Amino acid sequence: MTTTVESTKNHLMIGGMDTVKLAEQFGTPLIAYDTQDIVRQVKAFQQTFANHRIDGIVSYASKAFCVKGIYQLLAPLGVHADVVSAGEMATAFAAGFPASRLSFHGNNKSVDELTMALDHHLGTIIVDNFVELHLLQRLLQERDETIAIQIRVTPGVSAHTHQYIQTGQVDSKFGFDIGSGQADQALTEALADDHLEVRGVHAHIGSQIFESTGFVMAAEKLIELLTHWHEAFGYSAQVLNIGGGFGIKYVEGDDPQSPEDQLDTVLTTIEARLGNHHLEMPEIWIEPGRSLVGPAGINLYRVGANKRVPGLLPYVAVDGGMGDNIRPALYQAAYEPVLANHVEDSSKETIHIVGKYCESGDILVNEATLPVTKTGDVIALLATGAYGYSMASNYNRNPRPAVIFIDHKHASVVVRRETNRDILALDEDFKKSAAEAR
Numbered sequence: 001m002t003t004t005v006e007s008t009k010n011h012l013m014i015g016g017m018d019t020v021k022l023a024e025q026f027g028t029p030l031i032a033y034d035t036q037d038i039v040r041q042v043k044a045f046q047q048t049f050a051n052h053r054i055d056g057i058v059s060y061a062s063k064a065f066c067v068k069g070i071y072q073l074l075a076p077l078g079v080h081a082d083v084v085s086a087g088e089m090a091t092a093f094a095a096g097f098p099a100s101r102l103s104f105h106g107n108n109k110s111v112d113e114l115t116m117a118l119d120h121h122l123g124t125i126i127v128d129n130f131v132e133l134h135l136l137q138r139l140l141q142e143r144d145e146t147i148a149i150q151i152r153v154t155p156g157v158s159a160h161t162h163q164y165i166q167t168g169q170v171d172s173k174f175g176f177d178i179g180s181g182q183a184d185q186a187l188t189e190a191l192a193d194d195h196l197e198v199r200g201v202h203a204h205i206g207s208q209i210f211e212s213t214g215f216v217m218a219a220e221k222l223i224e225l226l227t228h229w230h231e232a233f234g235y236s237a238q239v240l241n242i243g244g245g246f247g248i249k250y251v252e253g254d255d256p257q258s259p260e261d262q263l264d265t266v267l268t269t270i271e272a273r274l275g276n277h278h279l280e281m282p283e284i285w286i287e288p289g290r291s292l293v294g295p296a297g298i299n300l301y302r303v304g305a306n307k308r309v310p311g312l313l314p315y316v317a318v319d320g321g322m323g324d325n326i327r328p329a330l331y332q333a334a335y336e337p338v339l340a341n342h343v344e345d346s347s348k349e350t351i352h353i354v355g356k357y358c359e360s361g362d363i364l365v366n367e368a369t370l371p372v373t374k375t376g377d378v379i380a381l382l383a384t385g386a387y388g389y390s391m392a393s394n395y396n397r398n399p400r401p402a403v404i405f406i407d408h409k410h411a412s413v414v415v416r417r418e419t420n421r422d423i424l425a426l427d428e429d430f431k432k433s434a435a436e437a438r
């Protein structure tokens, strides 16, 4: 449990520290993570693999939250990570994360990005399509180098989740299609190229998945594919990568099967199906993003203005909003709010918690029932650790918040708060350049 309530002061605590004091010390909006919550979930995944005596790799999906600090937290735990851009790669390198434990994902990797990956001898490229495959082959041939790859396929499984975050169905921009023979073609071409070490197969079926059924179906499909590849091409995979997507609880009423329980069920299926087909157990990879960092993070805001119209729910505005958390506006995502400086009170009211951005849709929590709030109060949203800071923007030229890690009751800034100077850093002086051109 990341957050608790301190009973004398009635304050919300994270990782044993008072959120009201953190808000004062570091300013708001503020994103705070309980590092030990992340560590605990990594260990729960690793323990599940160990219980099955399966060689398992936990490869953190960096897109959920990508800053140097997270790589530095995860590296000593033996975790791998996947990156999807030069920027994520550069962040991992800057943090000292071993390149051999990075895999490179993406449906449109550029020449420059693939070159960067090869220059740094990345552990794995997860090949997504034929254009990329052929580009990679050309680059490797020019350099006369080899690299390990996994072949990403679309298993034809739609996870039961928001349509924008489903990826495993056949009609998807990601991965080689199985049914039309594309995946076979990709394998054949890759096996024929000495510059590629084909380690195995990858699939990712979606995100925020609450129960293991989709994973089980995808794993069954992948094992069918591996059986076919074994029979048709004599190919034995060393890696079976089932992607990420383990769901988390955001609000009361969300009741996901725990990520490690979902994994446990999938591993049991994999063991049984491989046995039926007399295939050796490959290394099993998972790519959790949200489940590692989501529950560990909270956002802290300070209450400013409010608007009260008789007969309507009050609007209570905080000093952040869609710039630091786009998920409510983008996916109608729901979050649990807490009045951090006065958690419990018998008198409560229902309000809209809104941000400060110039969009009517900038609503962080549509109907929140909280103790009555006043200007200067601190509101926390819980479980904001995934896809919050990583999808943050400078809309309305607002600076992005600071991010802190709470580690054994010590708070460290892992990303400093942006300033107007940071925001202006990329702007060029058009007036000057136009005058020079004349």
Ligand SMILES: Cc1ncc(COP(=O)(O)O)c(C=O)c1O
Binding pocket: 061, 064, 105, 167, 204, 206, 207, 208, 243, 244, 245, 246, 287, 288, 289, 290, 291, 386
């Ligand atoms: C290929 C791949 N792996 C892993 C993830 C991480 O997903 P999640 O954060 O839901 O665990 C994603 C994002 O959905 C992804 O596209």
Ligand SMILES: N[C@@H](CCCC[NH3+])C(=O)O
Binding pocket: 063, 165, 207, 208, 327, 386, 387
């Ligand atoms: N950004 C999404 C998840 C996308 C997963 C990326 N493959 C979210 O906030 O829920």
